[in-house]
Amino acid sequence: MTPLNLTTIDFSWLAILPLIALSVGAIVVMLAGTRVDDEDSAALGFIVLVALLAAFLLTMFELGQNTAAFRGSLAVDDYAVFFEVIIIIATALTVAMSLEYAADAGLAGAEYYALVAFAALGMLLMAAAGDLIIIFLGLETMSIAVYALAGFIRRDAKSNEAAIKYFLLGAFSTGFLLYGIALLYGATGSVRLTAIHASIAARTAVNPLLLLGLGMLLIGFGFKVAAVPFHMWTPDAYEGAPTPITAFMAVAVKLAAFAGFLRIFFTSLDPLATEWSPVLWALAVLSMTAGNVIALVQSNIKRMLAYSAIAHAGYALVGMAAANGREAGGAVLYYLLAYAFTSLGAFGVVVALDRGAESHAQIDDYRGLARDHPGLAAAMAVCLLSLTGVPPLAGFVAKFYVFAAALNAGFTGLVIIAVLNSVVSAYYYVGVIVAMYMREGGVAVESMSRRPGLLISIAVGVAGVIALGIYPQPYMGAAVNAFASALGRPALHAVSMLP
Amino acid sequence: MSLGLFFFLAVLAALSALGVIAQRNPVHCLLALAVNLLDIGVMFVGLGAVTVGFLQIIIYVGAIMVLFLFVIWLLNLQAEGFSGYLGLKLFGAIGAAALAAEFATLFLHTSRISTPGASALTQGTITTLGRHLFSDYLVAFEITSLLLLAAVVGAIGLARRPPLSAGLSAAAGSDLATAESPRQMSRSMSVSAEQQTTTPRAGSA
Numbered sequence: 001m002t003p004l005n006l007t008t009i010d011f012s013w014l015a016i017l018p019l020i021a022l023s024v025g026a027i028v029v030m031l032a033g034t035r036v037d038d039e040d041s042a043a044l045g046f047i048v049l050v051a052l053l054a055a056f057l058l059t060m061f062e063l064g065q066n067t068a069a070f071r072g073s074l075a076v077d078d079y080a081v082f083f084e085v086i087i088i089i090a091t092a093l094t095v096a097m098s099l100e101y102a103a104d105a106g107l108a109g110a111e112y113y114a115l116v117a118f119a120a121l122g123m124l125l126m127a128a129a130g131d132l133i134i135i136f137l138g139l140e141t142m143s144i145a146v147y148a149l150a151g152f153i154r155r156d157a158k159s160n161e162a163a164i165k166y167f168l169l170g171a172f173s174t175g176f177l178l179y180g181i182a183l184l185y186g187a188t189g190s191v192r193l194t195a196i197h198a199s200i201a202a203r204t205a206v207n208p209l210l211l212l213g214l215g216m217l218l219i220g221f222g223f224k225v226a227a228v229p230f231h232m233w234t235p236d237a238y239e240g241a242p243t244p245i246t247a248f249m250a251v252a253v254k255l256a257a258f259a260g261f262l263r264i265f266f267t268s269l270d271p272l273a274t275e276w277s278p279v280l281w282a283l284a285v286l287s288m289t290a291g292n293v294i295a296l297v298q299s300n301i302k303r304m305l306a307y308s309a310i311a312h313a314g315y316a317l318v319g320m321a322a323a324n325g326r327e328a329g330g331a332v333l334y335y336l337l338a339y340a341f342t343s344l345g346a347f348g349v350v351v352a353l354d355r356g357a358e359s360h361a362q363i364d365d366y367r368g369l370a371r372d373h374p375g376l377a378a379a380m381a382v383c384l385l386s387l388t389g390v391p392p393l394a395g396f397v398a399k400f401y402v403f404a405a406a407l408n409a410g411f412t413g414l415v416i417i418a419v420l421n422s423v424v425s426a427y428y429y430v431g432v433i434v435a436m437y438m439r440e441g442g443v444a445v446e447s448m449s450r451r452p453g454l455l456i457s458i459a460v461g462v463a464g465v466i467a468l469g470i471y472p473q474p475y476m477g478a479a480v481n482a483f484a485s486a487l488g489r490p491a492l493h494a495v496s497m498l499p
Numbered sequence: 500m501s502l503g504l505f506f507f508l509a510v511l512a513a514l515s516a517l518g519v520i521a522q523r524n525p526v527h528c529l530l531a532l533a534v535n536l537l538d539i540g541v542m543f544v545g546l547g548a549v550t551v552g553f554l555q556i557i558i559y560v561g562a563i564m565v566l567f568l569f570v571i572w573l574l575n576l577q578a579e580g581f582s583g584y585l586g587l588k589l590f591g592a593i594g595a596a597a598l599a600a601e602f603a604t605l606f607l608h609t610s611r612i613s614t615p616g617a618s619a620l621t622q623g624t625i626t627t628l629g630r631h632l633f634s635d636y637l638v639a640f641e642i643t644s645l646l647l648l649a650a651v652v653g654a655i656g657l658a659r660r661p662p663l664s665a666g667l668s669a670a671a672g673s674d675l676a677t678a679e680s681p682r683q684m685s686r687s688m689s690v691s692a693e694q695q696t697t698t699p700r701a702g703s704a
Contacts, residue, residue, distance in 0.1 A: 009634050016638070023645055030652065073638040111656030118649035125642065133639045141646045148653025163657070208605045 012069030014062055015076050015128065018055040018084065019121055025051020026117035033110020041109025042099040042453070048113045052092045052120065059084045059124075066485050068130050072192045075130040075263075079486035082333060082478060083127035083259040086340050090252040091120040093344050093460060097244040097351050099453035107152045107242060116248070119145035123256035132181045132191040135260045139177070139224065143170050146253055150241040162240025169223065169233040177220025183213030193268040200271045214272060217264065218279055224257035225313045228286040238306035243354045243361070246302055247347030250309045251340045258316060258336055265320070266329060267486055280321035281414060287314030288421040295428050301350055302361045304428060305343070308387060311425060312339050318418050319402040321411065328405035329487070330480030331398075337475060338386070338398035338468050345461025346383035349376055351454055353445055360443045363432055367439035376448065377436045379462045384429040386465045389422050394468035401476065504545060512538045525576045529567055536560050550625045 029044045036043055059081055066077045095116060102112050122141030129135040147170060151163025185191050187209040188199035200210065222230035238246045265276065291311030298304040319332035353360045370377035386395035399422065403415045448455050468475055515538060518531030536559040543552030632640045
């Protein structure tokens with residue numbers, strides 16, 4: 001028996017150092033947590049912030065590398081860096097929002113921050129995955145951490161409901177995903193994305209196992225990005241979860257799921273695009289329409305934003321259904337970037353009104369906010385207008401790029417439906433603005449000066465919305481580059497379990 | 500593995516899986532699940548994946564089934580009287596029939612199902628498994644440990660004693676308010692946890 005030669009495993013510090021930084025951060029948080037009371041848990045949050053900063057700096061070294069590591073398990077390309085940077089920023093803002101919230105609500109501090117770090121680690125894996133196993137493990141690490149986080153307000157029946165619903169439906173959808181992965185492996189003989197691509201491209205007749213696997217993957221990712229008809233868990237999970245975790249689910253989780261979704265479908269399943277593009281078309285139409293129409297009748301702002309998140313997944317799917325080149329794929333990435341900042345800003349304001357113990361998440365609670373807290377109201381208004389797609393904010397530019405890409409690809413009908421949906425969405429977004437500026441008598445909001453972490457995260461969100469809207473070129477350039485790096489990746493090691 | 504044996508095992512697996520969901524008595528469901536898992540273990544061994552087959556039997560049939568059994572005894576679960584909603588059942592049946600028809604069409608209209616696999620017979624030893632785990636799937640192997648750690652932390656976060664400061668300050672009197680360290684607090688916890696169940700906190704609806 002020959003000994004295993006460990007020098008051939010393609011070891012790369014570059015690819016795993018960001019992951020190591022986050023896991024060390026999580027473990028330090030757990031150790032420090034034994035000495036810190038729950039009401040002082042902000043100190044633990046700072047440890048996670050330091051770990052995130054380290055991960056961010058280490059990720060920066062991956063820029064422009066465009067290689068793979070560990071025999072193709074991990075991709076080190078600009079696509080991974082693009083998503084990793086957004087995920088790290090979104091996680092950092094989530095932690096900043098939580099600094100005061102978690103302590104006020106008496107959440108279990110050490111576990112809370114450790115789980116946020118673990119979830120971020122899973123998301124980074126999804127962004128950098130080079131094979132289906134890594135995507136699955138990243139998805140599970142992220143999901144299991146977030147299932148638990150959703151139920152962290154344990155005295156609150158709604159939080160418990162959110163956790164159990166999210167967990168059961170999430171586990172069910174993971175089953176679909178795993179079955180799809182197994183079928184793809186059975187049909188192509190490999191779990192590496194590049195090897196799967198090569199196997200499918202070389203095939204003349206379509207293998208039914210491949211189509212079944214493709215369908216299962218679509219269902220699995222449909223759940224994770226909350227596309228209709230796989231969205232049933234979304235409003236309840238978003239409403240019951242602690243509000244910073246709702247923001248985390250709406251932004252970071254969704255982006256990580258899209259990172260894996262886009263990478264699988266554009267780098268290894270793209271020879272089957274004629275099969276999956278119509279399915280995405282239907283999912284996009286259903287998500288936009290159902291999301292926007294149901295959002296019209298919501299009275300709770302977290303539920304409203306949940307349906308809005310469903311609708312926005314639909315807009316991103318418009319771009320995905322139509323994406324057939326660098327520009328179009330870049331438009332989807334830019335859309336997700338703009339959505340991330342906008343949503344984080346909006347949820348930041350929701351956190352400001354929601355004090356954990358007593359939840360003020362009804363839209364009526366926002367009445368008269370502009371009089372007492374003009375800054376908060378203005379931030380909320382900017383984010384809501386960006387979600388609607390009003391120029392010159394990020395949401396407008398993002399929608400413009402996505403719709404233009406879809407038109408170029410000949411999806412005129414889809415774009416008409418999407419634009420009509422944007423018009424419908426204006427009604428409920430503007431409804432909140434009207435309540436803030438033209439109505440009287442909401443709830444008293446605690447002064448923001450006591451909550452610097454929350455203030456900073458709202459400010460960063462709003463700044464991002466404005467910057468992405470006024471000067472989009474560099475970010476769009478980065479998005480196009482990132483997408484191209486995923487497509488034009490040099491051939492990785494095609495490793496399979498077979499001889 | 501001969502085709503006849505495979506079909507026998509496959510049919511048995513499907514029947515026992517049906518048994519898991521169709522029976523009312525939880526212990527009977529559990530027995531059907533044990534049959535199912537054993538059956539799949541045998542299938543693995545038959546395909547040459549000896550290690551995986553035995554792990555399946557040891558871990559699932561051995562450890563996890565016993566855990567399930569303990570939980571059922573601990574909670575004293577009885578046969579369920581729940582009959583379900585007829586409409587939902589009808590909806591489910593129509594959906595299942597449509598899916599079956601779809602699969603049948605898909606498989607009938609394609610010339611053949613090809614898999615590049617089928618050479619697993621020489622691959623299922625513990626040596627090959629170890630080689631793949633520590634070379635091709637090294638990252639995946641290491642990440643699995645982090646995944647399990649995250650699951651443990653999540654379970655502790657949800658199941659550990661209620662957060663002292665916020666959960667109990669209103670209900671549980673002054674003995675906690677004067678306690679100085681978390682360790683002191685946890686000593687008085689066992690008493691106050693009972694109090695909490697009897698005095699629901701205001702605003703927890």
